Amino acid sequence: MNQPVEKPVNILVVGVGGQGTILASELLAMVLMDAGYEVKKSEVHGMAQRGGRVVSHVRFGPCVYAPLIIKGEVDYLVGFELSETLRSMEWLSPDAKVITDTKAILPYTSLVGDASYPFDAIEKITEKGYEPAVIEGESLAEELGEKKTANIVLMGRLARYLPVERKIWENAIRSNFPEKLVDLNLEAFKLGYEAGSA
């Protein structure tokens, strides 16, 4: 059963342009609407294609006004890229759940050796008192033969924590993807849902 929530729940989805974060948060918002909640989702278009940081705010609950989450009040952080997960720490509430991919996409300054990249991000997140659910979304997606479905693998992992029935996700995937991609994305969702420990 879908569980009622008392106040808005805040989900921040972060990644790098081209990783499919916008598509994933779109599916997430659709699922939450189908589950009967009020939903708001906000992100900025325009720079995403050019390798910049992409941030989607998704909020759901019985009544949601604001399209943006306040810093310090994120309940769930889904990071598609290691350094972007780390960069988003200041948004988290003390009880937040962190889900992060291990994928590293080096920004240009790091690629050419001018700035160091935080390969130890998982340790740093743990040091801050969070127990991140770490997932190798891209490797799992590659098992399916299409690494672009890593975004849906991550949504599968997130789905375990949300008060929404699994079949609502599956129905949303069926109705929102082109027919030939439905099975692939259902598989990706399943891989994420069943991956790792809680």
Place this chain on the structure above:
Amino acid sequence: MKRHLLSGNEAIARGAIEAGASLVTGYPGTPSTEILECYARLGGTNPLWAPNEKIAVEMASGVSFAGHRTLAAMKHVGVNVAADPIFTLAYTGVRGGFVIVTADDPELHSSQNEQDNRRYAHFARIPMLEPANSQEALDYTREAFELSERFDLPFFLRTTTRTSHGKSVVSADEIQVDSGEVVPGLVKDPSKYVMVPSNARPKHLDLEKRVARVEEFAENCKYNRIEMADTSLGVVTSGVSYNYVKEALPEASVLKLGLVFPLPTELIRDFASKVDRLIVVEELEPYLEEWIRIIGISEVEGKSLISRFGEIDTGTVRDAVLGGGKKKPQPVDTEEVPQRPPIMCIGCPHRSIFYLLSKKKTFVAGDIGCYTLAVSPPLSAIHTTVCMGAGVSQAAGIEVVLPEEHGKVVSVIGDSTFLHAGMGGVFNMAYNNIPATVLILDNYTTAMTGRQNHPGSGFDIADNRTRQVDWDLLIRGLGIEHVRLVDAYDIDEMESVLDEEINRDAPSVIVVQGACMLLRNQPVKIEKPYIIDEEVCTDCGICLKLGCPAISRKDASPDEKPVIDASECTGCSHCFQICTFDAIREIE
């Protein structure tokens, strides 16, 4: 009613369809672009990209004069371009309902300024509706056409980035089209449509009468509402700010203004008289606050609490009103994570020309588009950016007053931007015989806003083939004798043409051609990827000066030689061409 998850832009497109719009137009610009794209996708009648916002508004005014409903959509700075017709269209009024969408960008997510276009409504005397979410965006848009006809005025609909791009749940039935009562056809009425002084003078008086009627309407319309609660605090707000107020101050009484010009003086006075403390929560300019002071209410707080710069959110409002400070919570320390600015795509045709301009230390008067990204290191080859079309004429001005710098100055402008606002600058150079050089960076699309077709691309909004601007003929026609078309992927050729034209004692234009890497309807040739032979490479670093994200130092270490990521390389060959030591070659 069915529930839909719609962005504000999608809701506006749907509203235009439900109101039976006969033509919807605009020029791409974040955050407005998806309005026309979505209107086209939903099968709206006559979705047409215009070459710029002025043409969009003028074409739409023709539609309105013909008795049909119409909408023109643009970003905030687009209204500057269209301001000339807009101000006088307030005088003429309308026949068919006429809606102008201004999508503002507080925080400058993707803009050159963050002007507050509510000022335009007051300045031009054109009523303005401001939705707070997608449901209102749909309802207000649909109803704005009817209001425009009822009051004989164009109507502004103002959004901001969060209302345009934010998605929220909309309850709506199947689309039902109601295109109103106006009978289409030609009407010859010079007193209404010919704004010579003798007609425009009475029309100005008439305009104020029409505005007064809307003012009366504003006092009692559903767009402005009081939500009475605790009377110790009363908040006046509009648009997206309403949402932050409702979450930050759930106990407060609220006057929500959906019609932000003309403002309801009596309703505001009534609200102010019922609350102990009156505050205004609005992004950017003190637009509502100033009006409240003008009508004689001096006990009001606004910009003394809420910043005039950037976006606000629930936290800003809560802290400003309840905390008495503007401090944002910092519950977890920000980590040292390298910045990730947007950069030109791997294989982008624009990279090579900026590499050359950077190498030659040329002063580059720039413009608005993807190529503005060349401002970042290592290219660092954009030295001015003001508005669409500005660079061409800035370089001309510089050439006139600094003739000793001739040969060291160019302007760059994209193909879509050139057709939007660059042509006048070119025949100015020809007419005034200014020996400046313009580089038109032609990637066959409006790339920055997500690849929209334009009159130079040869395709219409539905990707159908259409007539195409002939660059050589066009530019020669503007009076330029020296027009050169060069291939963006041939660096030697480009360099020799650049040297020749930039030093020439006559105006010249070079069209640098290469398809955008993200283009849909032009096949982009992906060649074999390249690799760097570690044995041959001397680590001179020249390839790194391209700023291509497919080329990095091995293991991201400053002590290692450059390597190419073959899985990312598009085989554009820019690096291969500039490598002095033949260390770069195609993968076998």
